[in-house]
């Protein structure tokens with residue numbers, strides 16, 4: 001294998017599994033250490049810079065970082081990265097003085113964002129401090145998008161949304177609520193320097209089966225119903241509720257129903273329980289509240305009497321593999337099943353819809369009705385129009401919307417500075433040795449054996465009485481400390497210098513995870529078979545260093561390294577060092593522009 | 597020396613042996629030796645050997661004297677019996693323990709000072725009596741623990757860290773062991789586990805006195821230019837006569853060896869040593885030839901390593917003493933005092 005180029009910023013970035021997996025590349029271990037040190041405000045600001053909504057995300061994030069977390073490969077469960085983020089938000093001091101101030105003298109460039117969800121707000125947050133004049137338009141009265149209109153208050157209180165949207169609007173961003181944009185053509189005619197479309201994916205899929213029209217009064221589209229609940233228009237539901245669908249929307253629908261008068265609330269999904277789209281913890285939360293989830297049942301018909309819904313008939317199915325090995329649902333032959341109910345919530349998917357975008361203004365759409373958007377620059381086929389969030393590539397989640405917002409902001413900033421937006425900035429990397437003494441490091445290298453701590457919940461009886469009562473209470477500071485100590489500090493890298501190595505094997509012998517091997521070089525696939533411990537995880541790199549005296553190479557499998565620093569402590573010559581790599585994505589501003 | 601406890605987490609796909617243990621289960625407490633000390637690598641090799649041999653830790657007795665090397669039994673086999681004797685006196689404790697309970701696996705770990713300086717007399721008798729055990733000398737040419745004075749194995753003419761030249765002749769423990777009748781003799785290097793681990797495995801399975809001289813650089817006091825026990829010097833002058841694979845008794849030989857290039861040595865318990873010859877003429881069954889070869893190569897400044905001598909069907913102390921098969925420490929009063937009738941009979945036989 002070729003020796004590893006550790007100067008490539010992506011090499012060590014990949015080792016920080018959580019940060020690599022985070023769409024916004026939040027420096028996770030850095031903020032977790034700050035939480036352990038009780039420096040909540042500092043931890044908050046690191047998050048604020050990279051993911052814009054720490055308090056919101058600390059409660060609702062889809063957390064792609066957690067399945068990626070190295071701790072999950074070392075023991076059973078990953079670090080509770082997401083809920084630690086909430087800790088920073090909950091216990092920080094007043095940080096307003098540390099945020100950027102509104103710019104007095106604007107730079108004269110006007111940008112409009114359509115939609116006031118996380119994608120648009122991230123664009124506004126990145127560009128307003130640079131002097132851009134930003135206007136955000138939304139059909140709803142308040143900023144926040146689906147964070148405000150869809151996510152139930154018992155998961156995300158308004159106060160948190162108000163606070164974090166407020167930080168952005170306070171940067172001097174103009175928010176025009178209650179303003180629906182009906183024509184992009186007309187908007188283009190207003191001569192904005194750039195337009196960002198962050199209008200989300202606002203349409204809930206319907207279910208066209210017999211009885212749908214006749215029983216329409218008691219059949220509701222999930223996301224419409226949830227926003228109506230959020231706005232306070234809907235305050236009641238029938239006693240017996242069937243929720244159709246297995247995604248996160250379905251989980252929010254059933255739990256909301258339980259708080260609005262539903263007594264017998266059940267979720268029914270077509271596929272198997274395992275294949276449900278909802279995150280495991282969302283399913284867990286629903287079941288914890290006593291909601292049964294039935295699987296392998298396909299809705300066939302709504303039953304009704306005198307124009308009133310009486311129930312739903314389902315066909316039993318089972319999963320089978322077809323000739324090509326694809327999974328298919330086929331009738332199982334069992335008799336159909338009737339679930340009597342008073343109301344049905346249809347949560348079977350969400351779609352984009354762009355009725356307000358004319359098709360003759362230079363914005364190309366694909367065969368599925370989605371705009372053609374460049375995956376790196378987020379620009380459409382119109383030079384001034386950018387897309388991001390759910391509007392760009394279909395419904396995802398908040399953190400992706402934020403990540404899109406950052407990239408679009410970089411594009412807009414470069415565009416309006418006359419630069420090639422295809423030329424993307426590299427992240428900033430800061431490398432600092434952690435050595436303080438012979439066995440002293442400026443991070444806590446002792447590995448905690450603790451299992452993942454559960455987040456305390458509000459008493460169920462109390463929680464179910466009030467739809468605005470937040471269910472999760474969050475970690476207290478003692479629990480937060482203990483959970484933070486589970487983090488393996490994956491950003492503190494093992495850095496090897498072959499010139500200093502005397503090949504004494506001390507690191508090989510001490511390494512608790514058998515990561516290190518000294519061996520003759522070879523091709524990667526073959527080399528992997530010769531390492532001290534099995535190296536089956538191909539997603540994780542081998543760190544290869546050559547030019548050892550014996551002509552062998554040092555190979556370190558990054559997979560399950562604990563970053564405990566024992567290799568460096570045992571090295572008699574300092575050939576191993578523990579170096580912290582702080583990797584920060586380059587956002588809009590001078591740093592993202594080319595120096596030329 | 598480190599201040600944190602070695603984390604108990606281990607690689608999720610770590611292999612387990614027939615007893616269900618991983619190699620981590622054969623560790624002891626964390627080493628307090630200098631970072632990079634060769635002795636730690638030998639401990640790791642012992643751990644690997646015991647793991648691969650499926651040894652139940654409670655069946656091992658590890659004995660040592662005094663020195664950095666003699667401290668190491670604390671750092672492996674945390675669940676085994678252990679005895680730290682007085683400096684240079686491990687051989688007599690070893691002999692006594694072995695006589696009292698012949699059923700344990702005996703592992704002596706010592707240093708070149710502990711064995712060749714203060715303990716030379718005891719060492720000689722342990723070997724010549726053929727006590728059934730494995731004796732490992734972690735040979736660094738100095739008294740590491742007392743800050744690096746030359747030991748009796750330091751080569752004449754080699755230089756100390758402070759520049760003094762050793763004027764005394766050195767003792768070659770391998771040559772001594774051969775002369776004293778050890779039935780298994782080998783030499784290896786802490787920095788070469790591929791050679792060391794199978795040697796330790798074969799030595800443990802050997803019946804009789806097995807002796808291993810393992811060169812083990814002292815990074816604190818004897819790893820400089822001018823030393824003949826440094827990593828660089830040993831790597832440059834290491835002359836291996838053979839490479840060996842150890843095949844434990846129960847398993848058939850799975851690897852196809854090219855005929856002629858490999859000699860299979862079967863030990864008393866059925867375990868086999870597959871020896872890949874590196875030096876064509878070297879014969880591991882020729883005690884005198886081995887001694888000559890050693891002396892000749894040593895004069896040329898080379899360090900001969902590998903399995904140097906083996907007598908697979910040698911005798912051991914218990915054979916010679918004709919002790920009963922049952923461990924002496926399990927004999928009860930009835931067996932030990934068979935009564936006056938038996939005494940009369942015995943006395944009569946002497947008349």
Ligand SMILES: Cc1cc2nc3c(=O)[nH]c(=O)nc-3n(C[C@H](O)[C@H](O)[C@H](O)COP(=O)(O)OP(=O)(O)OC[C@H]3O[C@@H](n4cnc5c(N)ncnc54)[C@H](O)[C@@H]3O)c2cc1C
Nearest residue numbers: 115117118119138139145146181199200389390396397398
């Ligand atoms: C029930 C439900 C629960 C969810 N829970 C989570 C969760 O827990 N965690 C998570 O990460 N994600 C969750 N999501 C997804 C998440 O809310 C979205 O992915 C995210 O909000 C998308 O952000 P966005 O900025 O692209 O658009 P949105 O948040 O959808 O914002 C778009 C805004 O644009 C406005 N708008 C649309 N068209 C126009 C127009 N023509 N003129 C003016 N304004 C317009 C809309 O009113 C809306 O306010 C959930 C979604 C749903 C439906």
Ligand SMILES: Cc1ncc(C[n+]2csc(CCOP(=O)(O)OP(=O)(O)O)c2C)c(N)n1
Nearest residue numbers: 663664665683707708709710738739740741
């Ligand atoms: C009777 C006695 N004499 C002297 C000493 C001091 N002493 C302690 S260790 C040691 C030498 C150890 O050398 P070696 O066996 O080579 O071990 P190393 O530390 O080099 O591994 C000496 C002389 C002692 N402890 N007891």
Ligand code: SF4
Nearest residue numbers: 018069070487488490
């Ligand atoms: S252990 Fe810590 S640094 Fe490593 S992936 Fe998990 S959260 Fe990130």
Ligand code: SF4
Nearest residue numbers: 511561562564565567
């Ligand atoms: S930091 Fe070093 S000793 Fe610790 S697990 Fe990683 S490679 Fe092994």
Ligand code: SF4
Nearest residue numbers: 630633664740814815
């Ligand atoms: S003094 Fe030498 S022998 Fe003793 S622990 Fe240190 S390196 Fe090893």
Ligand SMILES: [Mg+2]
Nearest residue numbers: 707708736738
């Ligand atoms: Mg010594």
